[in-house]
Amino acid sequence: MHELGIVFHIIKTVERVGDENSLTNVSEVTLELGEVSGVVPSELNDCWNWAVKKTELMKEAKLLIETIPALTLCESCGKTYGTVEFGRVCPYCGSENTYLVQGREINLKEIKAC
Amino acid sequence: MDKIRIIEVKESIFEDNNREAARLRARLKNERTFLLNLMSSPGSGKTTTLMRTIEELKHEFRIGVMEADIDSSVDAEKIATTGVKSIQLHTGGMCHLDAGMTEQGLNELGMENLDLVILENVGNLVCPAEFDTGAVKNAMILSVPEGHDKPLKYPLIFTVCDVLIINKIDVLPYFDFDLEKVKEYALMRNPNLKIFPISAKTGEGISAWTDWLRNQVGDWINAD
Ligand SMILES: Nc1nc2c(ncn2[C@@H]2O[C@H](COP(=O)(O)OP(=O)(O)OP(=O)(O)O)[C@@H](O)[C@H]2O)c(=O)[nH]1
Ligand SMILES: [Mg+2]
Ligand SMILES: [Zn+2]
Numbered sequence: 001m002h003e004l005g006i007v008f009h010i011i012k013t014v015e016r017v018g019d020e021n022s023l024t025n026v027s028e029v030t031l032e033l034g035e036v037s038g039v040v041p042s043e044l045n046d047c048w049n050w051a052v053k054k055t056e057l058m059k060e061a062k063l064l065i066e067t068i069p070a071l072t073l074c075e076s077c078g079k080t081y082g083t084v085e086f087g088r089v090c091p092y093c094g095s096e097n098t099y100l101v102q103g104r105e106i107n108l109k110e111i112k113a114c
Numbered sequence: 115m116d117k118i119r120i121i122e123v124k125e126s127i128f129e130d131n132n133r134e135a136a137r138l139r140a141r142l143k144n145e146r147t148f149l150l151n152l153m154s155s156p157g158s159g160k161t162t163t164l165m166r167t168i169e170e171l172k173h174e175f176r177i178g179v180m181e182a183d184i185d186s187s188v189d190a191e192k193i194a195t196t197g198v199k200s201i202q203l204h205t206g207g208m209c210h211l212d213a214g215m216t217e218q219g220l221n222e223l224g225m226e227n228l229d230l231v232i233l234e235n236v237g238n239l240v241c242p243a244e245f246d247t248g249a250v251k252n253a254m255i256l257s258v259p260e261g262h263d264k265p266l267k268y269p270l271i272f273t274v275c276d277v278l279i280i281n282k283i284d285v286l287p288y289f290d291f292d293l294e295k296v297k298e299y300a301l302m303r304n305p306n307l308k309i310f311p312i313s314a315k316t317g318e319g320i321s322a323w324t325d326w327l328r329n330q331v332g333d334w335i336n337a338d
Binding site: 002004005006009010012013016017021023027031038088096097100104105106107108109110111112113114 | 117118119120121122123124125126127128129130131208209210212240241266269270302
């Protein structure tokens, strides 16, 4: 399952940061999640709540998710538009020569801990 | 009671894996072992293509195979008939392999005594594309029945691959599959992509692909 794999990588990163900063108890983890990252937030939360119980550092930690909107740039006319609404065809000029500029991120933003 | 702090991290959760993958690639270079990561949807012809590839190259290189498919004991048995060493990786039901799991597999396989290791990744076009396995080169197989608009639906995997193998071209007459369109769409995502149309069934086009692979492996294991 995709979300569980992602959760393991978040936990691994939090554990490394915890180590580097001598943290003993993490209470909140904030994630930036791209709109087209392919990760389903509700499933991510379910996997998170299950997986953190097996850790020492973040047993009770909450997962907060901030969404990064997906934006596509059109190479033909240089305009940027919302990917989810218009897909890969530029709504301004009809070109298919378009690239995603943001929206696939899965970033660990910050950790609240003591 | 310690004071509560906020620690800004601001990093991709793939970063740890990317570092591990880079470390593994350096180790492969040292060991003079070439790792090819092969990705595709289920049933696109990975195992059949692998068999052909092994037959072409097994007299020149010492080859090993790692099978990551959830249920590929059948594949492993088929590969075993070619006489090369193969193992089954344990993904624990995961939809992808990361560099750590790949390295464990390589240790089990014994990479010191191998020139070329081929990893048959888990069968889907989404998750494996996000995780660098540490492979030297990445290849994907797209088969004719899957349709020519896959590069539009799954752009990421086309950007991370060095090679696109278009398999099952023997059935082109029976499908509404536009070979020129798929090349155009794929190159739009990745202008450096090498494209090899093949039929793993009839053997058509195989030698162009294995010539490319032979050169890549040779360059990697003979570099100083
Ligand atoms: N017509 C035709 N059939 C092919 C070709 N290559 C493979 N096949 C058939 O496609 C089916 C799947 O081939 P496999 O090689 O098992 O594909 P795979 O990607 O390893 O499949 P999984 O491991 O199950 O995901 C088999 O029935 C093959 O005989 C080809 O070039 N042409
Ligand atoms: Mg197979
Ligand atoms: Zn445009």
